[in-house]
Amino acid sequence: MGQMTHEIDDNVHGQDQTGSQLNDDGNGGGVVLKKGPWTAAEDVILVDYVNKHGEGNWNAVQKYSGLSRCGKSCRLRWANHLRPNLKKGAFTAEEEQMIAELHAKMGNKWARMAAHLPGRTDNEIKNYWNTRMKRRQRAGLPLYPPEVVLQAFQDKKHGQSTAEISEGDGGHQDFMEKNNYEIHDAIYDSLKETQGILPFVPELPDISANSILTNVLGSPPYCNFLPSTLPNHDHLHESSVSLLGSSELNTNGFYPFDHFKDNTSDKFAESFGLHSPLDHGASSYGSICYSHSLSNDNYSTSKLASEAMKSELPSLQYPETEFGSWGTSPPPPLNDSTDIFIHSPQPPYALDSGSSSSLSRCFLNEFLCQQAKTLGYSKNNWPESSNSSVATPVDRAESSALNVYETEWEDYADPVSPFGATSILNEHPVVGTNGKPWDGWEPFQTFSGNNEKLQSVDQVLAPKNENQSMSLLNLTWPDVLLASDWHELYSEHNGMNQADMIDASDNFTRQ
């Protein structure tokens, strides 16, 4: 804006200040077309032309108005700045929320997103998203507010169809089904699958969005709201129980994660400069909660590796630390809710048999990309954390997921950061299931999956582990529920008041 001087340029048809070139649209005919910022005079000419002739036929603008701009440039100028009913100024909170939701569903379909935001242009939305995302990625933050994912749950739960998303987009339903709505489906499917007993699935072609979503949703602190939303034995409730299960914990209480030791993942790690002897361990910080769902070595990250750097892709990561920007969901207070970080096991895998969807990969890529970024950070931070408390592998494993959030919370940071690594680990020194503290970095293999460990995992699987999950949850659930501001979100989305929630949590605890 600021650089747009809009000064009257008497030389509208003359040479521009940024250099000229022949129009590349094939309609130049040797005419030197102006480039660079539009002047007020040019705007007047263009507006006048459109008023007389209507939109379209942009290449005729130059012909009939004498404007030395290519058709593309005219169209862009009109669409982005001159057409009526354009909304100027910063995005409102509602619009930001909408953008996040739309982006979660559509990805970088700016024009389509703009169709949902009257008065906003695709360019505006794109710029907004890119700058915001750049900022957040640099900070190691997730991109989507929790409400977006929760909404995805709600939508699916209430049978919202793809058509709704496609509403107004007529003719794009197919696209939506293929690309936009899979996150909803992924979330839902993961719940369906995890509510049942899926102890072990030997074949898994790819990490799915499902598993990630499941993990994300089932991971602290966001696992909190899942059970809470469903006090009765609604399928989601059952799902959430399973989500919180320790089904992939091995005998040591942590997840097998040797699946990331394959060459591809090494390459992936290399691509992020993870070369130290701790690489595997380091990788596990970020990957563990995602890789643990894999029970064979067939996991392929080739696509992930190749696409992981594509940062624009949809993600459903959260929490959102810039809650203010979303207008909702302030960070949970620092209290016992942090327990859930320590005590709640990672959710079991969610298996997505048709997992290789583009969006799933996109989601994963973006996620892993951020994970990788987070890893570098957490690598630096870990020693600090482990100085004051000794983490077991499982804690690391969980903290690997946690690291995502830790990094996240580091914005709030610090001493008051509700989930700051230091605070968590200081307050909750953790030991291995054998009672021995896990001190120091061990080779990845020492606690990562061999068959024996995997077998142990199987033994821990639901339904048996449901009780374990419950016991774990019992430690924290009411506090988590009541102390956390999530209950606002939760109740808002489920029509429950606090009393209901207390009942629900009590029931939950008594189980």
Add this chain to the structure above:
DNA sequence: AAGCAAGCCAACCGCCAGCTA
């Protein structure tokens, strides 16, 4: 006050799909 980095945003570029001759 100056220098630098990051943010912001308008505009450009290349690709693609749809239409038409």
Add this chain to the structure above:
DNA sequence: CTAGCTGGCGGTTGGCTTGCT
């Protein structure tokens, strides 16, 4: 069927502003 034209879209660039040191 094909080639050319046109418009649309998403990615990227470059310049100005802002904030920090």
